[in-house]
Amino acid sequence: MRFLILSDLHANFEALTAVLADAENKYDTVVCCGDLVGYNPDPSAIVEWCAGHCDHVVRGNHDKVVAGIDDLEWFNPVAQISAHWTTDQLSPEQLTYLRDLPRGPVLLEHFEFFHGTPFDEDEYVLSQKVAEQSLSALQMPLSFFGHTHVQGGFFRQHRRLGAIEAVQPEEREYAIQLEPDLLYMINPGSVGQPRDGDPRAAYALYDVEARLVTLHRVEYPIATTYRKLKSAGLPDALGLRLFNGQ
Ligand SMILES: [Fe+2]
Numbered sequence: 001m002r003f004l005i006l007s008d009l010h011a012n013f014e015a016l017t018a019v020l021a022d023a024e025n026k027y028d029t030v031v032c033c034g035d036l037v038g039y040n041p042d043p044s045a046i047v048e049w050c051a052g053h054c055d056h057v058v059r060g061n062h063d064k065v066v067a068g069i070d071d072l073e074w075f076n077p078v079a080q081i082s083a084h085w086t087t088d089q090l091s092p093e094q095l096t097y098l099r100d101l102p103r104g105p106v107l108l109e110h111f112e113f114f115h116g117t118p119f120d121e122d123e124y125v126l127s128q129k130v131a132e133q134s135l136s137a138l139q140m141p142l143s144f145f146g147h148t149h150v151q152g153g154f155f156r157q158h159r160r161l162g163a164i165e166a167v168q169p170e171e172r173e174y175a176i177q178l179e180p181d182l183l184y185m186i187n188p189g190s191v192g193q194p195r196d197g198d199p200r201a202a203y204a205l206y207d208v209e210a211r212l213v214t215l216h217r218v219e220y221p222i223a224t225t226y227r228k229l230k231s232a233g234l235p236d237a238l239g240l241r242l243f244n245g246q
Contacts, residue, residue: 006032007147008033008189010190011192019191019201033113033147034058034115035063036057039238040238057101058114061116104118112138112140122147131185135161138185151166155182155183166198166202172218189202190202198217
């Protein structure tokens, strides 16, 4: 069994298209760690694709706000503008799809996955302390998560915490050979709005039989997304950040 692991697509159609071309014929099942919408100009196309192709999805914080589950008060002004605009773009059926997405963690046969942490779908794993707490809360040895838009993650061997790095800028992939008795939390990175300094779209593949997770980066036509974002009337800052991956 081979999984395509996606997170934080954020309505970026060009980025998703590049990821799917890059990963073609390399997976059997699609898993999404949340944040299908928000920020970028193609929420309808991304929701339709996920509804038709993702086998397992958890909700992200943007999905909750756009679907009316959470209110906007924790969003910064730019994200609020984007959330209002996104809600207006989606059909009642698409909003229902977002509203019905499950809260993580979701446990599958070979791993679990969630948006933020195993104990709080909205919390960011950006510090060693939260990473330790999250690893202690895992119900399975392998997990995937998103929310931070930072590719990589953490592992724990006995009591030692280790970091998993993102794909290097000059590389296109990075392989993680899973070892027995270790705990893993792996972030595939963000498809649609990377924030780890690398503007390329990010994703991961997991081959269960080979016990191999590979992190990937792929270029996409950011200028096209930027033009669409501008003509939709979305804030310029949301487009500019795509170019530097911040
Ligand atoms: Fe996100």
